[in-house]
Amino acid sequence: MRLIEQAWYQNHWLRWLLLPLSLLFWVLSSLRKWAYASGLKKSFNAGVPVIIVGNIGVGGNGKTPVVIYLVKLLQQMGITVGVTSRGYGGNAESYPLTVEADTRAEQAGDEPVLIYQRCQVATVIGPDRVANCQRLVEQGCQVIISDDGLQHYRLQRTLEIVIIDGQRRFGNGWLLPAGPLRELPSRLKQVDAVICNGAEAQGDELQLTLQPGHLVHVASGKTLSVDEFQQAHGKQAQALAGIGNPQRFFDTLAALDFQLHNPLGFVDHHKFIATDFEQFSSQQPLLMTEKDAVKCREFCPQNAWYLPVDGVLNEADAQHLTQLINTRVLN
Structure with missing residues (x-):
């Protein structure tokens, strides 16, 4: 385990040295969020419903299986769906980049390529998620799923779904860099659904199981x-x-x-x-x-x-998520 992860998950003394930087991170991120909420900074409506699949912490929590689950669910409903992603790890010559059959992970990042290959769904990557969404709308998408981007407040959203790692939870509960969190756990009270991956769900969380293929x-x-x-x-x-x-x-x-x-x-x-x-x-x-x-x-x-693994919800949680999409996204 890397030293920084020991600070996050094993209460290594390094976290105390990083605490002043976490306080600065909290101030700056709070000001930024307030600027969008107050209208001081402009946010953009994509023109179609946007579902955010994100997290409040760093690292993989299982967002990709949930994105694939939602894509397939919407496709079964007859909805033309598209996916936008930052494309972390990719290095394309220009953005927005539409993922094609021959697009390499070095260009678009590993997760967007995986999603495209699994679902054959319109997938556009780039640092400007608003521009990505505009490209997807031009391609006829009726609903857009944003892979990550919970903190990308420039993009307005219809539904927010947060994935948490059921084993690691929130680590030491501190913000970056002293802890693994981008936002405090209180943020979860504001989202539409919380999905727990990798351990037993708590409270109102939905339970995600990864089913091997x-x-x-x-x-x-x-x-x-x-x-x-x-x-x-x-x-x-x-x-x-x-x-x-x-x-x-x-x-x-x-x-x-x-x-x-x-x-x-x-x-x-x-x-x-x-x-x-x-x-x-x-x-x-x-x-x-x-x-x-x-x-x-x-x-x-x-x-x-x-x-390969597929994200699976139990019958009750699957019905709850479907109803949420029907009432909040498709109406």
Whole structure:
């Protein structure tokens, strides 16, 4: 675990040194939010409903599975939906960038490419979310889902959905950089739904479960169920994860009865290069997340497989979210 994460989640003494910077962060972010709320700074209406899927902290909390869940839900309702994202980790020559079938993760970022490949949905990335939304409206989108952007108050929103990591929760509860939070937990009282990922939901939170799919061979696209895979390759495996909370992925593999040898976590959005794989043996399967796989298909070793996951809500929570969308977004 990085030193800064020890301060956030293990109460390392470093947090006290960073506390003055957190106070400054709180002052500046509060002033910025007030400026938009008072009209001093102008916010923009996209012209169609906008659903924000965000968080109050840093790191991966499970936003992408929720975005995919919402995209598929709206598509089933017959709604033309689009997705906007900052495209973190991407380096496009110009913005807004519309993700296409041949767009690489180096251009658009790993999550937008994953969302596009999974859903075949209009996806536009760039630092200016207002411009992104305008591009999506031009493409005929009736509803826009913003992947992240809870704190992007320049963009008006119809619905706010916040995802929290059920295991880490809010860490030490402090704002950046002394803690992992962009906004205080009190912000959750103002949003429309809070979804808990990775542990038991608390209070009025909705419960998200990540349901593993079939394992996919990175190079060829061949798929095997977990049982078929373990019959063919055994249960011994190596693993890597470049996501916000790598341990969540390793726990998922362990729950599937894989016996992992020295699983290796990378920082979120890690830009893989071929030499990253030299430390792994070619004699055992190497398992990774789908988010990792979109960044390294061209140079992955032949023993690399990824495990896609789908976000699943129980029946009551799914009905609640559907009703929320029907009443707040589609009416």
